Amino acid sequence: MPTPNKPDFQPVLIVAGPTASGKSALALDMANTFDGVVINADSMQVYKELRVLSARPDDGELARAPHRLYGVLSGAEACSAGKWREMAMAEIAECHAKGKLPIITGGTGMYLNxxxxxxxxIPDVPMRIRETVTAELAEMGHVAFFDKLKRDDPETAAKLDGNNTQRMIRAAEVFAHTGRGLASWHNEPVLTPPENMFFKKLCYMPPRDILYDRCNRRFDLMIAQGALDEVRDLIALNLPPTAPVMKxxxxxxxxxxxxGTTDLETARDLSQRETRRYAKRQLTWxxxxxxxxxxxxxxxxxxxxxxxxxxINQFLLTTPK
Structure with a gap:
């Protein structure tokens, strides 16, 4: 990695893009060129149980450059944007200490943001509390659950639609875990990157027809690589449906x-359709x-x-002011 004029210069390269875009190959190429470390920013690739379905780097790719934050969490854990940021900042600091370029790559926009x-x-909410809150909603119904949220956290409830299940659960779980309302936490000073950290953001967005074709072909490859066995093993863990890994x-x-409720061809077609829809949402974001x-x-x-x-070479040499 080129040495800039300022010793406190902390460069970070971001290679973002939708699923199946080819961003991982691009990040790996740049890691080889600039003595970099590839750091995962995909919310599913952090889980050890999802090597195939999350398209984690294979053994050959792992051998070409250091990779971090891939398969580091159990599916029983929930990885929030805050938890990922904390892990990523530690990896970035280690890269800079060793004179290596951190290359953040992935498609989870909230992580990158x-x-x-x-x-x-906001503190991470344990999975057990999320399960309890979700069960409470199912037992009480939306109206009674929302009324309780209004009593516990009126400031946040005033900003919510009583039909938005996910946002209600999020507000309720944060209150249950911390005793403080979600809106109160949002009023806290934001955790921002250090002033001497500079980002170069590359966003790889192939034409949509090419991207969709890649999505289709990649899921077929996942089936061939053992996606069915991976899902079978995941089911055997008996994780709650609220666990992010199950989504x-x-x-x-x-x-x-x-x-046995559907045939393989239907499951394949539906999975490919959902992959394309996910890629479309990522493109928009x-x-x-x-x-x-x-x-x-x-x-x-x-x-x-x-x-x-x-x-990138120019960024590394000229960014510090």
């Missing part, structure tokens, strides 16, 4: 096949929510790689 823009310091694309669809980005919307080629290497 938590790192680059900051996040309210990965393909888990519900392949579970239906394994339980990155286009409208990610600031100060450089969009890459052409096919990856050696000429494009050369340009990116030049641009």
């Amino acid at each position: 938590a790192l680059t823009a900051g996040i309210a310091p 990965a694309v393909g888990v519900r669809e392949l579970s239906s096949y394994l339980s 990155f286009r409208h929510q990610m600031t100060d980005k450089e969009i890459i919307d052409t096919q990856y080629s050696e000429s494009l790689a050369d340009k990116l290497r030049h641009d």
Whole structure:
């Protein structure tokens, strides 16, 4: 990695993009060029049980450059944006201490935003509390549950739609865990990146028809690589349906096949459709929510790689003021 003029310069390269875009290959190429470490920013790739369905790097890719935060959590844990940011900041600090370039890659927008823009310091809520709150909602019904939330946390409840189940659960679980309302936590000073940390953001967004074709072909490859066995093992853990790992694309669809309620072709088609829909949502988020980005919307080629290497080299040499 080039040495900038300021010793406190902390560069971070971000390679973002939707699922199946090819961002991981791009990040790996840049890691090889700039003595970098690839740090995962995908909310499903953090779980050890989802190597196939989350398309984690294979053994060959892992051997080419150091990778961090892949498969580091149990599916019984919930990885929030705050928890991921804490882990990522530790990995980034280690990279800078060793003179290596941290390369954050993934498609989870809220994780990337938590790192680059900051996040309210809300404590992580244990899974058991989330399960309890979810069960309480099911038992009480939406109206009574929302009325209780209004009593416990009127400031947050005033901003919520009583029909938005996920947001109600989130507010209730934070209050149950901390004794403070969610709105109160949002009034706390935001955890922002250090002033000497500089980001270069690359957003890899191939044409939609190419991206959708990649989504389809990649899920077929997942089936061939053992996705069914992976889902079978996941089901055997008896995790609650509220566990984030159970919401990965393909888990519900392949579970239906394994339980005999649908055939494999239908499960495959539904999984591919959900993957395309997820990619579409990611495209929209990155286009409208990610600031100060450089969009890459052409096919990856050696000429494009050369340009990116030049641009990143300039970033590393000239960013400090």
